[in-house]
Amino acid sequence: MGRITARRSLTKVTVGQESRTRIDVLAVEEPLEIRVAGTPLAVTMRTPGHDVELAAGFLISEGIIGDREQFESAIHCGGPGRGNAPNEYNVLDIRLGPGAVLPTPEAARNFYTTSSCGLCGKASIEAVTTVSRYDVAGDPSAVTAADVVSFPGRLRAAQTVFDKTGGLHAAGLVDLESGELIVVREDVGRHNAVDKVVGWALLNDRLPLRGTVLQVSGRASFELVQKAVMAGIPMLAAVSAPSSLAVELAADAGLTLIGFLRGDSMNIYARPDRVRTDPINTQPHPPAIKEATDEAAARDIRAGSF
Known part of the structure; x- marks a missing residue:
């Protein structure tokens, strides 16, 4: 699975038994720097893969964009690897489309968030309660x-x-x-x-x-x-x-x-x-799994852009 997983040796210890060494498969965790028009906006620790989706979702969550037209393109850039290693694709630069407003320098979150918190560093609850353009309360779904x-x-x-x-x-x-x-x-x-x-x-x-x-x-x-x-x-x-x-x-x-x-x-x-609690349909929905294959969303992250 490439950079999504990594193999490392470990020592397995069980009380009353002889210790042994084996290989374990770990989830990869690496930083991703999200830039907008070349300006750093945020750094988050993530599992590599679907980086463009991650950045797009982040911009939606922060209220920077609100629809597809405002997300023009994305490209992996810069971000050389450690030492003499090649580019590790840990920098993603976003170009916004018409109607999107570039984030102010004050909005930039230039720090490493942890893997368990998407809001670390925010000054107050008021700063993260972004107003959505969509009416969730009026959705009649059941x-x-x-x-x-x-x-x-x-x-x-x-x-x-x-x-x-x-x-x-x-x-x-x-x-x-x-x-x-x-x-x-x-x-x-x-x-x-x-x-x-x-x-x-x-x-x-x-x-x-x-x-x-x-x-x-x-x-x-x-x-x-x-x-x-x-x-x-x-x-x-x-x-x-x-x-x-x-x-x-x-x-x-x-x-x-x-x-x-x-x-x-x-x-x-x-x-x-x-x-x-009363049935809407006669039977529960079957456990079908279907994922869209839109070309823009499905390209490998190493392609560099979409």
């Missing part, structure tokens, strides 16, 4: 509880890199009309996985993501709710707990927030009216 409890298993089945490493978060998007899991992305950072999903939607001209559910493999933090709202996603489901601020933002925005989605049960913290 889904049966029987469908919802199937989402985590379907997401887990699509986590190909997690099977090898056990070290990645995942985010997937379910289309409620077709019942299909239309895109899945993995990353060492849960916020990066969501940005890649949102970026996929942008590059495929799918925004706003009305009539969808965003399923994530971990907890529901404030930044994940914010990213869903900014992309027009009306429902977010997580297998673990939400934070208090995530619940507050979901309630304010009119987003359905589901936590502790395990087995045949769930906790709904905001907008429970969208989850139906």
Whole structure:
């Protein structure tokens, strides 16, 4: 899998048994510097792959762009490797389209975020509560509880890199009309996985993501709710707990927030009216997985641009 995984030796220790050395497969974590028109905007730690989607989703989440026309192009540039190594494709320069406003120097986040936090360094909650151009509260989508409890298993089945490493978060998007899991992305950072999903939607001209559910493999933090709202996603489901601020933002925005989605049960913290206990359809949607193959979104990151 190239730079997505790495093989390293380790010493396995079990009490009462002889230690042994073996090779383990690890998820790769490397920095990605996102630039806009040549000016550095942010650096995030991520798993290489789908970098253009990651950058596009990040710009949506930050309110810098709002539709496909405002994302003109992206190219990997500069970023030489360590020592005499070749370019490691860890710098991505974005050219914005008509109507997009270049970020101010004050908006630049020139620091390394950790893999578990997409908002580290923000001065206040007010600075990250970006106003979305999409009306999440007015989305009339509904889904049966029987469908919802199937989402985590379907997401887990699509986590190909997690099977090898056990070290990645995942985010997937379910289309409620077709019942299909239309895109899945993995990353060492849960916020990066969501940005890649949102970026996929942008590059495929799918925004706003009305009539969808965003399923994530971990907890529901404030930044994940914010990213869903900014992309027009009306429902977010997580297998673990939400934070208090995530619940507050979901309630304010009119987003359905589901936590502790395990087995045949769930906790709904905001907008429970969208989850139906009476059947909408006669059978739950089948666990179909279908990912769009739009050329712009599917090219290998080493191609350099799209």
